[in-house]
Amino acid sequence: MKLFRMFGRNIRDAFKSVGRNFSLSIASISCISITLIVVGLSLLISYNVNNFTETIKKDVTIVVFLSQDTTEEELGTIKDEIEKFDNIASIVVKTKEEAKKEMMLESEIFEATMNTWPEEDNPLRDSYLIKVDDIEKINETVELIKKIEKVEVVDYGEGMVEQLIDAFKLVQRITLVIVIILIVVTIFLIVNTIKLTIFSRKREISIMRLVGASNLSIKIPFVIEGMLIGTLGSIIPIVVTIYGYVAFYDKFNGQVFSPLFKLVAPEPFIYIVSAIVLVIGIIVGMFGSGRAVRKYLKV
Amino acid sequence: MDFIDIKHVNKVYKNGVTAIYDLSLKIKKGDFVFVIGGSGSGKSTLIKMLYREERPTSGEIFLGGLNVAKLRNSKVYKLRRKLGIVFQDYRLLPKLTVYENVAFALEVIGAKKDEIKAKTLKAIDLVGLKAKTRNYPTELSGGEQQRVAIARAIVNNPRLLICDEPTGNLDPDMSKDIVKVLDTINKEMGTTIVMATHDREIVNDMKKHVIALKDGRLVKDFEKGTYDNEVV
Ligand SMILES: Nc1ncnc2c1ncn2[C@@H]1O[C@H](COP(=O)(O)OP(=O)(O)OP(=O)(O)O)[C@@H](O)[C@H]1O
Numbered sequence A: 001m002k003l004f005r006m007f008g009r010n011i012r013d014a015f016k017s018v019g020r021n022f023s024l025s026i027a028s029i030s031c032i033s034i035t036l037i038v039v040g041l042s043l044l045i046s047y048n049v050n051n052f053t054e055t056i057k058k059d060v061t062i063v064v065f066l067s068q069d070t071t072e073e074e075l076g077t078i079k080d081e082i083e084k085f086d087n088i089a090s091i092v093v094k095t096k097e098e099a100k101k102e103m104m105l106e107s108e109i110f111e112a113t114m115n116t117w118p119e120e121d122n123p124l125r126d127s128y129l130i131k132v133d134d135i136e137k138i139n140e141t142v143e144l145i146k147k148i149e150k151v152e153v154v155d156y157g158e159g160m161v162e163q164l165i166d167a168f169k170l171v172q173r174i175t176l177v178i179v180i181i182l183i184v185v186t187i188f189l190i191v192n193t194i195k196l197t198i199f200s201r202k203r204e205i206s207i208m209r210l211v212g213a214s215n216l217s218i219k220i221p222f223v224i225e226g227m228l229i230g231t232l233g234s235i236i237p238i239v240v241t242i243y244g245y246v247a248f249y250d251k252f253n254g255q256v257f258s259p260l261f262k263l264v265a266p267e268p269f270i271y272i273v274s275a276i277v278l279v280i281g282i283i284v285g286m287f288g289s290g291r292a293v294r295k296y297l298k299v
Numbered sequence B: 001m002d003f004i005d006i007k008h009v010n011k012v013y014k015n016g017v018t019a020i021y022d023l024s025l026k027i028k029k030g031d032f033v034f035v036i037g038g039s040g041s042g043k044s045t046l047i048k049m050l051y052r053e054e055r056p057t058s059g060e061i062f063l064g065g066l067n068v069a070k071l072r073n074s075k076v077y078k079l080r081r082k083l084g085i086v087f088q089d090y091r092l093l094p095k096l097t098v099y100e101n102v103a104f105a106l107e108v109i110g111a112k113k114d115e116i117k118a119k120t121l122k123a124i125d126l127v128g129l130k131a132k133t134r135n136y137p138t139e140l141s142g143g144e145q146q147r148v149a150i151a152r153a154i155v156n157n158p159r160l161l162i163c164d165e166p167t168g169n170l171d172p173d174m175s176k177d178i179v180k181v182l183d184t185i186n187k188e189m190g191t192t193i194v195m196a197t198h199d200r201e202i203v204n205d206m207k208k209h210v211i212a213l214k215d216g217r218l219v220k221d222f223e224k225g226t227y228d229n230e231v232v
């Protein structure tokens, strides 16, 4: 009960104190805001890059062409054989007849040429379209498939896919490192700004000690003040995150450069990022003030 | 019964200066004590050890049965709640009014709202500052500011009021007023008062218990002493 009463008083005091040390508080708040904006941006970028990678990974298809003399029965047994491999997510059969129809639909030139082909003399080949579970192991899977009799060509855009994934991995690592560095820098800055706030209230703290305030009750107001500064500091970053991302998303119609690079849908994505930004702001503010007040509590 | 019992206390600061040598003395409950002595004689050091700002290097200090010398850092606040402390420089919060400054002492220990209000107004009344309740410290004279500090020190009905040169910054008339306020508190509330001072006139006027220090040693301990008696 007593703690509860003190907590209420402390929240009121935290607001008062932010008002009283206005310029100092504004400095800390702006400082947190700038960092949180970058943190928010990094989160948006890194999550989207992650998303691109996932999409591309899902999109990678192994195309297996079978030799001309493959019978319809063999088409089924080889399919069963491939399905038994570990890494196979799905396998679709595309017969030469289907391939022919598809191509004829694609262009008129194809259609004209292919119409002259007799039904039983289709030069195209039967094929499988295979998706894998783990893109990292695609090479091993391809090697296994290649060993099967009647398999003639295996095509999965090798090289290109790996390069793209490696590039994304690099981008992700870089953003992660930037986010971590920024959070460390923010904590450092907040520790110092709150130290300044505390320094300007050294007198108050010494009087609190003198009249018998416990260490905890001296610490709590500053920790609450730190949380308040963190919360206030995350307002602008959250607004920037929400409106900025929605505007960006709308401008590019939800994709950058090609349909392969689909942006993550704004909802609930932006709210999750905002919540993370807020939580980081609060924790960092709390942590900073807690650290900063410690040295003033020694007798 | 001895309220304060100091036994063979020595105090050596970290820099090697010995501020108090083998000090032993007793102070009775309800006593009004002046601690006198020249500059650097160890008055402030003794006072600081009473409210556990400093620890004796050796010896014991009992305060109402509690061994202050052995008190752990985390428990110091419990001692402070039973004491009132007044300094030469008032130590008020400039951004708070008289009322808020006094109430502050109760707020930070988590007192109830009604209790805070009643006790604060009573303390302000006792030091004669009722008319200035809503003023800020900068709008008050030195003597009035010191009364606010005294009100804050006694608002929680402490058993002991410790003052380190409370009249050090005041002219003789104001000093007399302050000592009168302290005397009233001593008489009406039965609060034990220990006051370090340089003020010859006050000590002579009051004829109270006088403890004289010289170079960290106790030189005189008189029940009804004066400054003139001393070799300070
Ligand atoms: N924190 C400290 N560290 C080291 N030495 C100190 C410290 N405080 C006081 N001293 C030394 O201890 C001795 C006693 O100092 P103290 O402040 O107790 O004297 P005092 O009687 O209060 O003097 P004054 O009348 O000038 O206030 C002095 O020699 C002083 O230099």
Ligand SMILES: [Mg+2]
Binding pocket: B043, B044, B045, B164
């Ligand atoms: Mg002194």
